[in-house]
Amino acid sequence: MTKPDKRKKPKTGTASKRSRLLPDEREKQIVLEAIRFFAEVGFDGQTRELARRLGITQPLLYRYFPTKQDLVDRVYKEIYLTRWNPEWQDWIEDRRQPVAARLKRFYAEYYPAIVNHDWMRIFFQAGMRNVGFNQRYLKLVRERILLVLCAEVRRELGLPSVAARPVSPAELELYWGLHGSIVYDGIRQYIYGTAVPPDPVAVTNAKIDIFMAGIKAAVTNLLK
Amino acid sequence: MTKPDKRKKPKTGTASKRSRLLPDEREKQIVLEAIRFFAEVGFDGQTRELARRLGITQPLLYRYFPTKQDLVDRVYKEIYLTRWNPEWQDWIEDRRQPVAARLKRFYAEYYPAIVNHDWMRIFFQAGMRNVGFNQRYLKLVRERILLVLCAEVRRELGLPSVAARPVSPAELELYWGLHGSIVYDGIRQYIYGTAVPPDPVAVTNAKIDIFMAGIKAAVTNLLK
DNA sequence: ATTCTTGTTTATCAAATGATAAATAGTGTT
DNA sequence: AACACTATTTATCATTTGATAAACAAGAAT
Numbered sequence: 459m460t461k462p463d464k465r466k467k468p469k470t471g472t473a474s475k476r477s478r479l480l481p482d483e484r485e486k487q488i489v490l491e492a493i494r495f496f497a498e499v500g501f502d503g504q505t506r507e508l509a510r511r512l513g514i515t516q517p518l519l520y521r522y523f524p525t526k527q528d529l530v531d532r533v534y535k536e537i538y539l540t541r542w543n544p545e546w547q548d549w550i551e552d553r554r555q556p557v558a559a560r561l562k563r564f565y566a567e568y569y570p571a572i573v574n575h576d577w578m579r580i581f582f583q584a585g586m587r588n589v590g591f592n593q594r595y596l597k598l599v600r601e602r603i604l605l606v607l608c609a610e611v612r613r614e615l616g617l618p619s620v621a622a623r624p625v626s627p628a629e630l631e632l633y634w635g636l637h638g639s640i641v642y643d644g645i646r647q648y649i650y651g652t653a654v655p656p657d658p659v660a661v662t663n664a665k666i667d668i669f670m671a672g673i674k675a676a677v678t679n680l681l682k
Numbered sequence: 683m684t685k686p687d688k689r690k691k692p693k694t695g696t697a698s699k700r701s702r703l704l705p706d707e708r709e710k711q712i713v714l715e716a717i718r719f720f721a722e723v724g725f726d727g728q729t730r731e732l733a734r735r736l737g738i739t740q741p742l743l744y745r746y747f748p749t750k751q752d753l754v755d756r757v758y759k760e761i762y763l764t765r766w767n768p769e770w771q772d773w774i775e776d777r778r779q780p781v782a783a784r785l786k787r788f789y790a791e792y793y794p795a796i797v798n799h800d801w802m803r804i805f806f807q808a809g810m811r812n813v814g815f816n817q818r819y820l821k822l823v824r825e826r827i828l829l830v831l832c833a834e835v836r837r838e839l840g841l842p843s844v845a846a847r848p849v850s851p852a853e854l855e856l857y858w859g860l861h862g863s864i865v866y867d868g869i870r871q872y873i874y875g876t877a878v879p880p881d882p883v884a885v886t887n888a889k890i891d892i893f894m895a896g897i898k899a900a901v902t903n904l905l906k
Numbered sequence: 907a908t909t910c911t912t913g914t915t916t917a918t919c920a921a922a923t924g925a926t927a928a929a930t931a932g933t934g935t936t
Numbered sequence: 937a938a939c940a941c942t943a944t945t946t947a948t949c950a951t952t953t954g955a956t957a958a959a960c961a962a963g964a965a966t
Contacts, residue, residue, distance in 0.1 A: 480943095481942095500810050502726045506922090506924095517927095517944085517947095520925065526924065579810070582809070588875075592873070592875060593875060627879065632888055632889065635863035637866070638869070639862045642863070642866055645862070649816070650817065652817060656851045661852055661855045661856070665859045667899065668896030669896065671895045672893065675891065679888070700914055700962065705912095705913080738915090740955090744955065749955080750953095
C-alpha cells in the first residue's frame with residue numbers, strides 16, 4: 459500500500475501550538491463538543507474524530523474521561539440536567555389564566571428547549587440504546603406536566619375531579635397525543651430531516667386550540 | 683491472556699451440521715433476521731453477531747451480499763416496500779362515509795403497519811444516518827394521505843376548496859399534528875421503551891375525534 | 907460409485923478503534 | 937535562570953470488525 463513512514467511527521471504545518479487550558483475549561487470544551495458530535499453521528503462516533511474537531515489529540519480525551527462510556531454518560535447527564543425548568547409545573551397549575559393559555563405559555567418555552575438538533579438527536583440516540591434515559595425523562599413529562607394537566611382540565615371543564623375519578627391510562631394517552639402532536643415537529647425536523655414548520659409558536663398554539671376544542675367530549679366519553 | 687490454540691477447535695459440539703439451503707431461501711432468511719437484528723442493535727451491529735443468530739458463519743453473508751452496506755440497503759428496501767398499502771389514499775377519498783370514519787379506518791390499518799418494533803426502530807435508525815429513507819417515506823404520507831385529507835376536510839366542512847385557497851404550510855402542519863399525535867405512541871413504545879397504551883384503536887379514534895372537533899375553527903382562522 | 911456443482915466453513919488479512927505508557931512542552935515558582 | 941508540575945502529544949498496543957481466498961462437503965448428475 460506504500461505507506462513508508464507514517465510516523466515522524468515534521469508537523470511544521472498549522473496545528474503545532476499547544477494550547478494548555480485549565481482542566482475545567484478543557485473538560486467543559488470537550489463535553490460541549492461531544493454533545494454536538496454524538497448528536498450528529500451517534501454514540502458510535504470515533505474518539506479520534508471528536509478529538510480532531512476539538513483540535514486536540516485523541517489520548518487527551520482519556521485524561522479527562524477514563525473511558526469513552528464515561529464521556530457518553532457525561533453527555534447524557536449534561537443534556538438531562540440542563541433542559542428542564544422546574545417552574546413549568548407551576549405554570550400548568552397557575553389558575554389565574556385558562557388552561558389553554560397556560561399550555562401555550564408552557565410550550566412556548568418547552569418547544570425550543572427540546573426541539574433543536576442536539577437535544578432531539580441525543581435523545582433518540584439514547585433511545586436506540588437501552589439506557590433508561592428516555593424513561594426517566596418521560597416520567598418527568600408525565601408526572602410534572604401531563605397528569606397535572608389532566609387535573610386542571612377536569613377542573614376547568616367542570617368534570618369530576620381526578621380524586622373522585624382517577625385518570626385512566628386511556629385518558630392520559632390523549633394528553634400524550636397533544637404532546638406528541640407538538641414534539642413530532644422536532645422529530646420530523648431533526649430525525650427525519652424534513653423542512654421546518656414556518657411559525658412553530660403559531661402552529662403549536664393552533665394544536666392546543668384544537669385539543670382543547672375536543673378534549674371535553676373525549677374525557678366525558680371515557681368517564682361514562 | 684492464555685489463549686493457546688484458538689483455531690482447530692474440534693467442533694464436536696452442536697452446530698456441526700451444514701444446512702445448505704437454496705440460495706433464495708437463504709437470502710430471504712438473512713434479510714428477515716437482518717431486519718430484526720439491525721432494528722434491535724442498530725446498523726452498527728456486527729456481521730459476526732448477525733451470522734451467529736442465523737446459525738451460519740460470517741463469511742457466508744458475503745456470498746449473498748457483497749458488502750454490509752448492500753445488506754443494510756436491502757433491509758431499507760424490504761421495510762419500505764412491504765408496509766405501504768396503495769389503497770389507503772382511496773380510503774381517505776371515499777366519500778360514502780364522513781371524514782372521521784375514513785380516518786379511523788385508515789389508522790386502524792396504518793397503526794399496526796408501522797407501530798411495531800421492527801418498523802419503528804429501522805425507521806429511526808435510518809433517521810440517525812443521513813439516508814433519504816425517511817424523507818421519501820414522509821413524502822408518501824404527506825402527498826397520499828395528509829394533503830388529500832386537507833382537501834376532504836375542507837370539502838366536508840364547507841370551507842373554500844384547496845383549488846381556490848391552496849393549503850398553506852401552517853395548515854398542513856395541523857394534519858402532521860394529528861398524525862404525530864397517533865404515531866407518537868409507537869415512538870414512546872419502541873424507541874423510548876415505555877409501557878404500551880391499553881387499547882390503541884380506541885385511543886386513536888378518540889384522537890381523531892378530538893382533531894375533528896377543532897380543525898374547522900383552526901382552518902377557518904388560517905384562511906382569514 | 908464417481909464426478910461435478912456450489913453452498914458453506916475455515917483460516918486469515920487489513921483497517922479501524924478504544925485505550926495506555928512514555929516523552930514533550932507550557933506555565934508558574936523559587 | 938533553573939526547577940517543578942502537569943497539560944498535551946507521540947508512539948504503540950490489543951481487540952474488533954468488514955472483507956477475502958481457499959478448503960470442505962451436501963446433493964445432483966452421470
